[in-house]
Each structure stands twice: as structure tokens, then as C-alpha cells.
Amino acid sequence: MKEITPKEVETLIQEGKKLNIIDVREVDEVAAGKIPGAVNIPLGTIESYMNELNKTTEYIMVCRSGGRSGRATLFLESEGYNVINMSGGMLAWEGDIE
Template sequence: MYNINEINGEELESKLSQNNTIYVVDVREDDEVAQGMIPGAVHIPLQKIPESIDQLPEDRELVIVCRIGMRSMNACLFLKQHGFEHVSNLSDGMLGWTGEIVI
């Protein structure tokens, strides 16, 4: 089994303010993303992660985001299985995000 690092919205917001190398991937559906995303996040719906894996940087810390943290955990497990070492799940999802959003 893979050990997936989890961070909450407050921790991610703090990390983003200190470090611009974090790569945030939002795996929600189009209609969810239309309500707002974390600034700088890349939108790749969960079902498209397998075909988009070559577009993800293996040398950067990835933080995967969904609405409540379940789909993003599945994406993290998939990425870990495919050799990505620096993957974290936003455990409380966008529901726990209190930072800025962009529409």
C-alpha cells in the first residue's frame, strides 16, 4: 500500500505563499471548476489523469484537489503507482479551502 501525504487547505495556502514550485492539480468536473479554482491550479478531470500523466512534472511537489478529498486521494494513489514520489492530497478539498479562488 502507498503512503499518501495529506495536507489541509490552510497548510496548502501557507505553502503556496512561500513556494512557487508546488504544482496544484484540480481533478473536479468542469461544472465544479466553473465555481472557482485555486490560483495557478491546472484542471485535469479525474478520468483524464491516466492520459495526461505525461504532462505532470515528476520533479515537483504535486498537490491534488477535488471537492472533499476523495477523488483526489484516488488520483494520488494512481500517481504513486506510476512512480510519482512527491504527491499530496488536499484532505479537506475545496470545501476546506479558504484562500483566494479564480473563476
């Protein structure tokens, strides 16, 4: 499983890179703040959204601490998707939130 640090994600955003970030936390958790531009797809619903994801697009998976996003990353990876887990999750995020 590929991983990226929150600091690396923040740097890429600051450099103006177009990132595809999927936040797998529950809706109420995301309401408290998420990485700008992140799309919320709760972990329990990820399988039903797979047909909306492109296998050639790189996705960065995010959750509160890195556990749920890790599970999502492993699952999507096993289905042939290009995914990276953000280690440490939102607990380690120091960048802007929306």
C-alpha cells in the same frame, strides 16, 4: 499517501512558494472557482495526461472533498509520481479562488 491541509497550502501560497496544484474536479465544478494557479485535469482523464507530468515534480492534488484527489494521488503514487493529497478539498479551502 502523503496529505497536506488546505491551511498549509494557503500558507505556502502566501509565502510565495511555487506550487503545482492539480484540481481533479469536473470542468463545471472548477468553473465555480479554483485555487489560483491550479491546473484542471478531471480525474477521469488523469491517465492520459501522465506523460505531461514530471515524476520529480511535487504535485498537490485537489477536489471537492478529498475523495477523488485521494484516488488520483494513490494512482499517480503507484506510477512513481511525487504527489500529495489536499485533505478536505475545496470544501475546506478558505483562501482566495479564481
